[in-house]
Amino acid sequence: MVHCDTPTGALNSEAVRKVGEACSKTDALFYVDIVSSAGAVPVDIPGWGIDIGNTNNRRHLDLVARYRPDYKRLTFLSPPDDCLC
Secondary structure (H helix, E strand, O other), X not given: XXXXXXXXXXXXXXXXXXXXXXXXXXXXXXXXXXXXXXXXXXXXXXXXXXXXXXXXXXXXOOOHHHHOOOOOOOEEEOOOOOOOO
């Protein structure tokens, strides 16, 4: 699921929360793309029941590229502790 639609900037926070709540009642892992929103708006990973969220340094989290221009892209994932990934 996508938290923020890049072209329109539409946030799906309430929808993410509702789907996360439904997923938490099952064995399903809930994956959310937070590339466009992490670092720009609040993203409540545990509160919304997100099991895996991903982002990268090329959006609002300009972390590595500024200091290491040879690193072109870095992706961050937040898997749960009990995930066998």
